[in-house]
Amino acid sequence: MILKVVATEEELNDAFSIRKEVFVHEQNVPEELEIDEFEDDSIHFALYQNNRPVGAGRFRELDGFGKVERICVAQNVRGTGAGKVIMHGIEEHAKGKQISTLKLNAQTSAIPFYEKLGYEIISEEFMDAGIPHKTMKKTLV
Numbered sequence: 001m002i003l004k005v006v007a008t009e010e011e012l013n014d015a016f017s018i019r020k021e022v023f024v025h026e027q028n029v030p031e032e033l034e035i036d037e038f039e040d041d042s043i044h045f046a047l048y049q050n051n052r053p054v055g056a057g058r059f060r061e062l063d064g065f066g067k068v069e070r071i072c073v074a075q076n077v078r079g080t081g082a083g084k085v086i087m088h089g090i091e092e093h094a095k096g097k098q099i100s101t102l103k104l105n106a107q108t109s110a111i112p113f114y115e116k117l118g119y120e121i122i123s124e125e126f127m128d129a130g131i132p133h134k135t136m137k138k139t140l141v
Contacts, residue, residue: 001054001082003089006044014053015046022072029129034070042069043093047086049077057086059093066094068104087117091140100140108132 006012016035023029038060047055057071068090073082094102105128106114111121114136123135 001077001080001085002048003055003085004046004048005089005093006046011046012044014048015044015056015058018046018053018056018074019070019072021074023070023129026075027129027131029131033129038069045086045089045093047073047082049082055082055086057090059090061097061099064099065101065103066090066097066099068102071104071110083113084117087114091138095140102138102140104136105133106136108134111136 004011006015019034020031023034024031039058042058042060045057045059046053053074054077055071055073058069060067060069068087071083071086073086091102094100102119103122104114104119106119108125111134117138119136119138121134122137125132125134127133
């Protein structure tokens with residue numbers, strides 16, 4: 001698998017296509033909530049396997065910390081380490097920007113995945129797009 005920092009419109013469309021597949025079609029998130037006003041302010045990541053997009057994520061800098069968002073993996077590659085590849089790439093990107101703290105809003109079903117990567121819950125449960133979430137945080141070393 002190859003993770004790319006999105007540099008072209010085609011790569012951005014690849015990232016959006018996976019996000020729509022996972023969030024809009026599988027999880028029934030309204031498309032107007034999935035593609036939002038922060039797209040232009042974000043660094044996007046696209047994960048490829050055999051030249052086909054299979055995962056995506058985005059990163060924003062906010063108030064001295066990094067915000068990890070829209071992490072998703074196509075159904076056919078879940079459980080293969082694809083999500084870990086995306087998260088590792090985003091963390092390395094943050095380190096390169098001298099950002100030492102990352103936060104994300106995890107769907108509660110994904111919390112064990114993020115905990116294995118060293119993230120800790122820092123909020124109560126809340127609803128986002130009709131899906132229960134908790135905010136998580138990690139300090140990078």
